[in-house]
Each structure stands twice: as structure tokens, then as C-alpha cells.
Amino acid sequence: MKLRILLADDHEIVRRGLRALLEKREGWEVCGEASDGREAVEKALQLKPDVVIVDIGMPNLNGLDTTRQLLQHDPQFKVIVLTITDSDQVIREALDAGARGFVLKSDAARDLVTAVEALQNKRMFFTPRVNDLVLAGFLEKGHSLSRNETPKLPTLTAREREITQLLAEGNSSKEVACLLNLSTKTVETHRSNIMRKLSFHSIRDLVVYAIKNNLIQIEIPPAPKAPTGPTAA
Amino acid sequence: MTIRILLVDDHPIVRQGLKTLLEGRSGWEVIGEASDGAEAVEKAKDLHPDVMVLDVTMPKMNGLEACRVLRRQAPQLEILFVTQHDSPQMMREALDAGARGYVVKSNAARDLLAAVEAVSQHRMFTALNGRESAGLQ
Numbered sequence: 001m002k003l004r005i006l007l008a009d010d011h012e013i014v015r016r017g018l019r020a021l022l023e024k025r026e027g028w029e030v031c032g033e034a035s036d037g038r039e040a041v042e043k044a045l046q047l048k049p050d051v052v053i054v055d056i057g058m059p060n061l062n063g064l065d066t067t068r069q070l071l072q073h074d075p076q077f078k079v080i081v082l083t084i085t086d087s088d089q090v091i092r093e094a095l096d097a098g099a100r101g102f103v104l105k106s107d108a109a110r111d112l113v114t115a116v117e118a119l120q121n122k123r124m125f126f127t128p129r130v131n132d133l134v135l136a137g138f139l140e141k142g143h144s145l146s147r148n149e150t151p152k153l154p155t156l157t158a159r160e161r162e163i164t165q166l167l168a169e170g171n172s173s174k175e176v177a178c179l180l181n182l183s184t185k186t187v188e189t190h191r192s193n194i195m196r197k198l199s200f201h202s203i204r205d206l207v208v209y210a211i212k213n214n215l216i217q218i219e220i221p222p223a224p225k226a227p228t229g230p231t232a233a
Numbered sequence: 234m235t236i237r238i239l240l241v242d243d244h245p246i247v248r249q250g251l252k253t254l255l256e257g258r259s260g261w262e263v264i265g266e267a268s269d270g271a272e273a274v275e276k277a278k279d280l281h282p283d284v285m286v287l288d289v290t291m292p293k294m295n296g297l298e299a300c301r302v303l304r305r306q307a308p309q310l311e312i313l314f315v316t317q318h319d320s321p322q323m324m325r326e327a328l329d330a331g332a333r334g335y336v337v338k339s340n341a342a343r344d345l346l347a348a349v350e351a352v353s354q355h356r357m358f359t360a361l362n363g364r365e366s367a368g369l370q
Contacts, residue, residue, distance in 0.1 A: 012342035013315075017250030109245035 003120055004031040006049035008040035008066065009082070010058045014105075018053065021112060028116070037061025038179075041069050044077060051119050053112070055105075056083040056090065060179060062165055062215055064097045068158065071098040078119045082108060090214050091126075101125040155197045161215065163190045167203065168210030235260045236353045239282035241273040241299070242315070243291045247338070251286060251315065254345055261349070270294030274302050277310060284353050286345075287332070289316040289323065297330045304331035311352040315341050319362045334358040 005022055007015050007030055019030045032047045034040035037054070038061045044052050052070060056063035063081055070077040080101030081094045094102050101115040104127050111127045118125035156164065166176045173191060177184040200206055210216045238255055240248045240263055252263045265280045267273040271294040277285060285303070289296040300312050313334035314327045324335045333352040336344040337360065344360045351358035 011247075011250075011338055013250035013254070013338060013345075014244075014246055015250070016253045016342070017246035017248070020249050020253050021246065105244055105246060109249065112246075 002027055002029040003051065003116070004029050004047070004049045005116065006030075006032045006034065006040065006044055006047060006052045008034040008037065008053065008058065008063070009055040010035050011055075014055070018108070018112065021109060022116065025113060037063060037066035037069075040066050041073070044070055045073060051078050051080065051116055053080045053082060053116075056081055056085065056094075056214065057216070059169055060166065061162060064093050064214065065158065065161055065165070067094070067097040067099050080112070080115050080119065080125070082112075085214065087214075093214065103127045156194065160190055160194050160197075163187060164194055164206060164210055165215040167191065168207045168216050234353070235262070236349065237262055237264045237281075237283045238349065239263075239265050239267065239273065239276055239280060239285045241267045241270070241285060241291070241296070242288040243268050247288070251341070251345065254342060255286075255349065258346060270296055270299030270302075273299045274306065277303055277307055281307075282310060284349055285310055285312045286315050286349070287312055289314060289318055289327070297326060300327065300330040300332055311355065313348050313352045313358070315345065315348075321361060324359060324361060328357075328359070336360045337362055 005028060007018050009015050009018070012035070015033050022028050022030055031049050032043045034043050037058045040052065040054060041061070054063040054066050058066070061069070063083070067079045067081060070079060079099045080103060081099040082103050082105050083090055083094075084105050086104055091102060100119055101124060103111050103115050103125070107127045111125075115125035115127075162180065163176055166179060171179065173187045174184050177187045180187070194206070195201070198205070198209060200209070238261060240251050242248050242251070245268070248266050255261050255263055264282055265276050267276050269291045273285065273287065274294070287296045287300065296314060296316070303310055303312065312332040313336070314332050315336050315338055316323070317338050319337045319339070327335050333355065334348045334357065336348050336358070340360060340362065348358040348360070
């Protein structure tokens, strides 16, 4: 029987690369693809894949919240999280969300097949660089990444986190309402609660919070080239 | 038409995805890959591609720097940026560095083939999200 894998990443080019890598293995099949977290949850419930591979940084619903929702629906789902970020906070959150695998995108060509095999054999997998970082964290800070530790988003509900991400991505309350099948009034109420809980006064505070807490990911472009020649007055 | 393409991106998975897309076209061949700007410059010297598909953010030497070096070193080479940065300012900088094309990774599956075809014919191709302006001479 084939091992069925669902891929969730907002970049089709990345999904193509992952599919090409995974389908080289005899007996493995990519049974579906999703371009955001919400679609990933729908397709996973419909297709019941053996393994779900999710990018952390997806729009509408990020990979960590996708993982949480999948496991709320069915704790048997096996999820590998793919990420460009290797901070110990992200590792901690991925573990707390219930991911059984954690692979850096830069290492995916080397590690993803091994990760899927591990999950197929009911084991967990962390990319070697992540293991080094986790160990370094233990030695430096003297604390453990215990699953009993409180996540860093202590005061927001799952729904509030979803709404925070969508607002930080630039959606208006009306657009958020449309995406989540809620009334605008309900979204506005959630928005007020979020701002009050986090003591924020502007959407900018919300965006900074979303970035710091990995609800959205950003890539830093290279610094612009300094102008040469005579400088303007 | 034969087009020899050098792929440059620090993520092997992205390179694999680009390669799968490009090699679906008859006559197009990915002749090499590089994972940073410095390696891109070296490989361009050795392999003489027609088109380089180049990422912006890479270690050792970023794509903009590599593009500037290659403009001097290999003026016949056409450079197409495929990048996360959906930014008119970044696109302007890429074109000023000497690139002929600029597409955003999130739309690469839609735009890449047309972009490679255009730049291989020395036509400009740029496409930001919601702001297509392709195929200009």
C-alpha cells in the first residue's frame, strides 16, 4: 500500500520540488497539495494522508496553527513542519503544536525523505542542525524543551491567533470576516479583545507581535547599494 | 529553440522545483546549479549559459551583487530574478543591476516559462503580484 503524503506550502515551485523529491521513492505518493493552512486542513480531513508536510509561513493560517487544528480533529495525523527559521522558540512551538518532524527548508533535500521514513516508522525526526540548536540551548540556558512548558502565546485563543495573523497580513476586518465565515461585528469584537489583551494601540503593534511570535514570517532583503559618484545636495 | 539555463538559489528544493518546470519544455536544459552568488559567477564562467535564473537573498554573495559582476564579466548572459521580494523598489534595483527579468516566487509556476522565453530573446519580462508588465522590448 502506498504511503500517501499531503503537501502544504504557499509556493507552487516549492511544492513541485518537494513532490519531485518524495515521488522518487517507490511506494510514496503525493495525494494532494494545499497553498495555505486552511486548504491544508480541509484536504487532510478529506484525503486522510499518512503524513502531512506543512510550511510554517503560509498565509491565512500558518503552519503551526494548521498543525494544531489537524491534531484537534484527529490526533493520529502525523505532521512534519518545514521552516526557514531555526530559532528555539519556533522549535518549541512546533513541538507544542504536536508536530512529529521538524525540517529546515535549506536542509529539506537532504533530510525530508529521512523525516518521512521516521514518521512512517512511528518515530519523530528533527533535522540535525535543529538537534544541535536544541542541545546548545540546553547547555547555555539550562532549561529543557519540555512539552509541559507554556507556549509563548499565553493569552490568545486559537481563533484570536488566526485573526491576529490575518490582520497582520494586511486584511481588513471585513476581509477577515469573509475568510473565516464570521460577521464583521464578530471580527471587530475579537480584534478589540486582542488589542486589549496585548495592550496594543495600533495595527503596527499587532504586526510586530505577529512577526516576533512567528505568526507571519518575513524575509529580509539585502541592503540597497549605496549610491556612488557625486552625492545629492 | 535550445536554451541553456543555470539555476541559482540557496534552497535545493526550490532549484528542484524550478528544474522540473523548466525541463518540461523541449530543448530547454538546466546545465548547472549554484547555491550562492559567488558560485553562480564561477559556474557562469565555466558553463556559458544563455539564461541565469537567480535568487536575490543568498549567502556569501547575494543575487544583486552577482548580477553586477556578471554584467561586466558576461555581457551576453541574460539574467532573470526569481525572488520572494514582491517589491517595485527591489525590482528596480534588480533591473539597474543589469537583469532582464524579475518574477516573484509565489507566481513562478505561472510566470517562469514566459519569462525565460522572453529574456532569452533579449526582451524584458517583469511581473509583480497584481502588477504584470510582461514582454516589453
